Amino acid sequence: MSHTSQAFLTAPNGGHPPNYERIKEEYEVAELGGPHGSTSVRTTVINMPREVAVPDHVVWSLFNTLFLNFCCLGFIAYAYSVKSRDRKMVGDVTGAQAYASTAKCLNISALVLSILTVVVTIIAVVCIAVSAGRLYT
Numbered sequence: 001m002s003h004t005s006q007a008f009l010t011a012p013n014g015g016h017p018p019n020y021e022r023i024k025e026e027y028e029v030a031e032l033g034g035p036h037g038s039t040s041v042r043t044t045v046i047n048m049p050r051e052v053a054v055p056d057h058v059v060w061s062l063f064n065t066l067f068l069n070f071c072c073l074g075f076i077a078y079a080y081s082v083k084s085r086d087r088k089m090v091g092d093v094t095g096a097q098a099y100a101s102t103a104k105c106l107n108i109s110a111l112v113l114s115i116l117t118v119v120v121t122i123i124a125v126v127c128i129a130v131s132a133g134r135l136y137t
Contacts, residue, residue, distance in 0.1 A: 054084065054088050054093060054096045054097050054100055055100055055104075056081050056082075056084040056085045056088060056096070056099075056100050056103070057077070057081050057084070057100060057103045057104055057107055058078070058081040058082065058085060060077075060081075060107050061074060061077040061078035061080075061081040061103055061106075061107055062078055064077055064078070064107050064110045064111060064114075065077070065078045068110055068111060068114035068115075069110065069114075070109075070110050070113040070114040070117060071113070073106050073107075073109055073110035073113070074106075074107070074110045076106055077103045077106035077107045077110060078103075080099050080100075080102045080103035080106060081099070081100070081103040083099040084096045084097075084099035084100040084103055087099055
């Protein structure tokens, strides 16, 4: 095996990096009012929408999932709430509002149906206890 040595290429100015020119940019500032001189100043107005706060109902959905999960409505509402939060992070306000609206409806349904279930259960237990008390007295 033969070993040959290779010389590294050196910069033409003695091994120092080349000098780079600084690029100067000129900015012209036009004052408000009439045009100065022969050229007219054109302006462009861009309307930026304000940050729209879209409630995603994650806490309410999590509460319904853990405590009032009637027919898995709380869990489904939680899934829609997470989708709403994801859409909001991406910047899709319309999609976030749609998912948040669905999550809100599911949360209301889960809450109402769970409260009705609890009330009906309490009424049934009281009725059974009263009728059982009448039988044994």
